[in-house]
Amino acid sequence: MGEIKISTFDNISLQGLDEDAELIPLLTPEDEEEMNREDLPETLPVLPLRNTVLFPGVVIPITAGRDKSINLIKDANNGSKTIGVVSQKDEETENPGVKDINTLGTVARILRVLQMPDGNTTVIIQGKKRFEIAEIVTEKPYFTATVKEAAEERPDEKNEEFGAIIDSIKELAFKIIKDNPNIPSEATFAIKNIQSNSFLINFVSSNLNLSVAEKQKLLEIPNLQERALTTLKFMNMELQKLELKNDIQSKVRSDMDQQQREYFLHQQMKTIQEELGGISYEEEVDEMRVKAKKKKWNKKVKEHFGRELAKMQRMNPQVAEYSIQRNYLDLILDLPWNEYSKDKFDLKRAQRILDRDHYGLEDVKRRIIEYLAVLKLRNDMKSPILCLYGPPGVGKTSLGKSVAEALGREYVRMSLGGLRDEAEIRGHRKTYIGAMPGRIIQSLKKAGTSNPVFILDEIDKLSNSHQGDPSSAMLEVLDPEQNSEFHDNFLEMGYDLSKVMFIATANNLGSIQPALRDRMEIINVTGYTIEEKVEIAKKHLLPKQLKEHGLSSKDLRIGKPQLEKIVEGYTRESGVRSLEKQLAKMVRYAAKNIAIEDDYNIKISNEDVEKILGPARLERDKYENNDVAGVVTGLAWTSVGGDILFIESILSKGKGNLNITGNLGKVMKESATIAMEYIKSNSVTFNIDPEVFDNYNVHIHVPEGATPKDGPSAGITMLTSLVSLFTQRKVKKSLAMTGEITLRGKVLPVGGIKEKILAAKRARIKEIILCEENRRDIQEIKEDYLKGLTFHYVSDMSEVIDIAITNRKVKNAKKL
Numbered sequence: 068m069g070e071i072k073i074s075t076f077d078n079i080s081l082q083g084l085d086e087d088a089e090l091i092p093l094l095t096p097e098d099e100e101e102m103n104r105e106d107l108p109e110t111l112p113v114l115p116l117r118n119t120v121l122f123p124g125v126v127i128p129i130t131a132g133r134d135k136s137i138n139l140i141k142d143a144n145n146g147s148k149t150i151g152v153v154s155q156k157d158e159e160t161e162n163p164g165v166k167d168i169n170t171l172g173t174v175a176r177i178l179r180v181l182q183m184p185d186g187n188t189t190v191i192i193q194g195k196k197r198f199e200i201a202e203i204v205t206e207k208p209y210f211t212a213t214v215k216e217a218a219e220e221r222p223d224e225k226n227e228e229f230g231a232i233i234d235s236i237k238e239l240a241f242k243i244i245k246d247n248p249n250i251p252s253e254a255t256f257a258i259k260n261i262q263s264n265s266f267l268i269n270f271v272s273s274n275l276n277l278s279v280a281e282k283q284k285l286l287e288i289p290n291l292q293e294r295a296l297t298t299l300k301f302m303n304m305e306l307q308k309l310e311l312k313n314d315i316q317s318k319v320r321s322d323m324d325q326q327q328r329e330y331f332l333h334q335q336m337k338t339i340q341e342e343l344g345g346i347s348y349e350e351e352v353d354e355m356r357v358k359a360k361k362k363k364w365n366k367k368v369k370e371h372f373g374r375e376l377a378k379m380q381r382m383n384p385q386v387a388e389y390s391i392q393r394n395y396l397d398l399i400l401d402l403p404w405n406e407y408s409k410d411k412f413d414l415k416r417a418q419r420i421l422d423r424d425h426y427g428l429e430d431v432k433r434r435i436i437e438y439l440a441v442l443k444l445r446n447d448m449k450s451p452i453l454c455l456y457g458p459p460g461v462g463k464t465s466l467g468k469s470v471a472e473a474l475g476r477e478y479v480r481m482s483l484g485g486l487r488d489e490a491e492i493r494g495h496r497k498t499y500i501g502a503m504p505g506r507i508i509q510s511l512k513k514a515g516t517s518n519p520v521f522i523l524d525e526i527d528k529l530s531n532s533h534q535g536d537p538s539s540a541m542l543e544v545l546d547p548e549q550n551s552e553f554h555d556n557f558l559e560m561g562y563d564l565s566k567v568m569f570i571a572t573a574n575n576l577g578s579i580q581p582a583l584r585d586r587m588e589i590i591n592v593t594g595y596t597i598e599e600k601v602e603i604a605k606k607h608l609l610p611k612q613l614k615e616h617g618l619s620s621k622d623l624r625i626g627k628p629q630l631e632k633i634v635e636g637y638t639r640e641s642g643v644r645s646l647e648k649q650l651a652k653m654v655r656y657a658a659k660n661i662a663i664e665d666d667y668n669i670k671i672s673n674e675d676v677e678k679i680l681g682p683a684r685l686e687r688d689k690y691e692n693n694d695v696a697g698v699v700t701g702l703a704w705t706s707v708g709g710d711i712l713f714i715e716s717i718l719s720k721g722k723g724n725l726n727i728t729g730n731l732g733k734v735m736k737e738s739a740t741i742a743m744e745y746i747k748s749n750s751v752t753f754n755i756d757p758e759v760f761d762n763y764n765v766h767i768h769v770p771e772g773a774t775p776k777d778g779p780s781a782g783i784t785m786l787t788s789l790v791s792l793f794t795q796r797k798v799k800k801s802l803a804m805t806g807e808i809t810l811r812g813k814v815l816p817v818g819g820i821k822e823k824i825l826a827a828k829r830a831r832i833k834e835i836i837l838c839e840e841n842r843r844d845i846q847e848i849k850e851d852y853l854k855g856l857t858f859h860y861v862s863d864m865s866e867v868i869d870i871a872i873t874n875r876k877v878k879n880a881k882k883l
């Protein structure tokens with residue numbers, strides 16, 4: 068039957084069709100009254116509508132497709148133009164019978180019949196008033212029925228409730244029109260222009276988005292007020308639906324907008340990058356993904372990387388954060404994660420490598436081999452941290468390198484000297500401009516494995532400042548309990564340092580933070596004797612220098628006596644660094660002569676040494692002679708090794724004042740006072756006239772005033788010096804001493820014995836006075852170092868005097 072397609076409020080556009088005076092889309096109350104006054108005919112042709120309901124006053128177009136309907140329309144159009152319109156109960160019914168149609172419908176007037184090119188007939192009809200089918204008279208060729216008017220109860224014009232409902236209907240209609248993009252905004256005017264209340268209700272009901280059944284229900288309500296209220300309910304529902312729909316749509320749209328915007332920008336960027344010929348942004352991300360797949364990350368790191376990569380993709384490549392983020396991701400990708408080199412635990416080979424690179428140092432090498440043995444047996448790679456300490460240039464750093472080679476691990480070195488900022492170790496947070504990871508993480512990146520041998524050079528030179536305490540940050544690095552989750556501020560994740568083999572080096576144990584020192588296994592690397600230095604020069608330093616200068620042993624030969632001359636006359640150190648420099652000078656001499664094709668002595672003589680290096684400068688290490696009273700040789704320990712020092716004292720007429728000079732620290736000055744008081748109280752024993760103390764001033768000086776000196780170990784030297792001074796007796800030749808004194812004249816042990824012994828040997832000292840308790844230190848020293856030395860162990864000051872002071876008066880002795 069009638070196939071009608073009408074969208075909500077579509078009918079309004081029908082106004083435009085209006086050439087016929089009869090077409091009254093907007094009814095005035097007068098039109099309505101007139102329509103109501105018209106009588107119903109007794110019988111009417113009845114047209115079932117498939118998918119809509121016609122309301123009184125409303126104009127709609129319907130399309131009739133089948134013969135039955137077309138015939139009805141034709142006949143009616145030629146006759147009274149009045150038909151009855153009812154809706155089908157089920158729009159799917161193709162050929163409805165009596166039971167398939169509603170009995171309440173609307174009388175309609177045919178306004179226009181249009182013949183469509185597709186054979187269908189479109190009819191524009193307008194509802195007049197409601198009717199009820201009394202009885203179907205014919206079913207063929209179309210339905211005709213006897214009809215009666217359907218009564219309608221109308222409220223009083225002054226009914227306020229009804230008025231309010233009508234106002235609400237209008238308001239809601241405006242809202243619906245506004246919210247529904249399918250309704251043209253002109254519809255608002257149409258509603259505003261409607262004067263008849265019942266037409267307004269019909270017009271809105273007809274155009275609401277309701278099912279046929281719902282509309283039919285509305286049409287059937289006889290009471291107008293009730294119908295208005297039901298319409299209002301439906302309108303409310305419609306508005307809610309619309310709002311919900313709009314909400315969802317706007318959400319979807321904003322998502323889409325954002326996505327589209329990003330897509331658009333990415334495309335643009337890609338094009339620009341391609342134009343510039345660089346690797347495109349997408350390619351960069353892809354490359355990162357490929358790299359990431361090869362990493363041995365745990366779940367946490369993997370997830371973190373994924374998140375951070377996504378973050379980078381959302382960033383604009385032109386902003387500064389982008390490059391920070393890029394660097395960050397590069398760092399995560401470049402860092403070794405759980406990538407270990409396999410350890411070579413062949414201890415014999417390790418020993419060979421250590422021996423090959425370093426002469427001597429037997430103790431140290433033995434300790435290192437023991438350490439590697441433990442590592443091999445435990446095999447959990449966790450081990451205490453080694454700290455090699457000793458004077459400069461004794462091979463601490465290069466030993467570390469040999470350990471790396473022996474183990475077959477990568478080698479990295481980080482110098483901690485002068486490092487003040489904690490951020491150097493831990494890195495800066497990413498939010499800082501120019502943020503970087505700390506040096507630990509950077510070094511590991513350089514090493515490329517997670518278990519390198521990591522040299523922490525000069526750990527004693529870490530200093531504190533307002534920029535945090537780097538020693539405390541190092542604590543975390545070196546603590547086996549904590550370093551499996553070392554936190555770098557830039558990396559923002561824990562990094563496992565527990566498999567790294569740390570070897571620290573230091574010159575001075577005293578300046579290492581105690582907590583840090585506790586975490587390390589200390590290995591003392593002492594200085595070398597002259598003989599050892601000669602050997603090191605012959606076996607290692609000279610060949611190394613020749614090689615570095617592109618020469619060989621055929622171009623320059625330096626014999627042992629000459630090497631000894633170089634060591635003694637031109638270097639004054641515990642290590643071999645300046646020896647190496649002097650040898651480099653010798654090699655340069657040969658290189659120069661070869662280059663200018665001049666003759667030179669391949670075999671270096673003593674004269675050649677002086678010619679090349681200049682006159683020997685360092686004779687003063689040799690102890691001074693004993694012709695003067697009050698000059699005694701002491702032994703000192705400094706962070707650059709052992710040294711000898713001279714204590715000088717003189718007497719001058721005065722009132723018994725004591726002067727001390729030579730840049731001495733508090734402890735050393737106190738030693739001088741103790742020595743002075745001890746002599747005063749024991750003047751009888753030493754055969755000194757007590758009056759001397761009141762008539763003379765004493766001045767004690769320790770030469771080399773530019774070098775600060777401190778410590779208690781010069782106590783016995785000072786006392787010997789004063790005894791020699793007051794007695795004007797000679798001090799024994801070739802003798803040196805070290806030890807602390809007490810007021811009672813007891814001698815106490817001191818440290819740094821090995822370095823002191825080496826220094827004494829350098830100065831050609833023959834006899835040494837030490838405290839009895841230092842005997843065990845001597846026992847620990849290798850025989851070689853002790854050759855040519857005689858030791859006197861004492862516990863009391865009187866013993867020192869007995870050994871050190873001879874009975875002979877000095878030349879030109881003063882009469883006191």
Ligand SMILES: Nc1ncnc2c1ncn2[C@@H]1O[C@H](COP(=O)(O)OP(=O)(O)OP(=O)(O)O)[C@@H](O)[C@H]1O
Binds near residue numbers: 459608644
């Ligand atoms: N026993 C040795 N055998 C061979 N070469 C040595 C020996 N000791 C030191 N050297 C060489 O001396 C040079 C200086 O050594 P290195 O730099 O390791 O000293 P260091 O103890 O670490 O000094 P610093 O405390 O100043 O860092 C290196 O070239 C090293 O090879």
